[in-house]
Amino acid sequence: MSSRYYPIILERTEDGLNATFPDFPGLTAFGVNAADVVAHAETGLALHIAGMIEDGDTIPEPSDIDAVPVDEEAPPEAGRLLVRADLPGRAVRVNVTIDEALLAAIDAEAKLRDTSRSGFLAAAARRELAQRAA
Structure with a gap:
């Protein structure tokens, strides 16, 4: 960043x-x-x-x-x-382990929002971090 x-x-x-x-x-x-x-x-x-x-x-x-x-x-x-x-900053590839049902739900929601899995997870993380800061 x-x-x-x-x-x-x-x-x-x-x-x-x-x-x-x-x-x-x-x-x-x-x-x-x-x-x-x-x-x-x-x-x-x-x-x-x-x-x-x-x-x-x-x-x-x-x-x-x-x-x-x-x-x-x-x-x-x-x-x-x-x-x-x-x-x-620049995008960095990471390897994470996540429950398959949760991953399926994330993928479905990302598709509804016309974004990628990575984009959805990054946006969710930003919201959580901003909420914590507030």
Whole structure:
């Protein structure tokens, strides 16, 4: 996996902080404090990128945090931070042992979703890891 660091723009709300992602329009995160909003931002970004990868979309390069223009129509900024995103590296072949009935169920579900066994297992693993991080 390779890591990238994407900027988020923080805005103060009555209940905490809202974060927007200049490189991912429409993606937002909320937290009651900076640590909370960063944790939610990283989890949301990981899920968003996983979805983009599944859809075959290109993952954008991170913007320079200082080069992102100030949005004059948005509420005043409370700050700018970088959040980490881990992007998948090259595919590696592995050998695993799994119950044959479970494997048949995985293959059937992968076929319904128009993906491969490997793609299905990788997506399931990403969801589990993201859920644990949240």
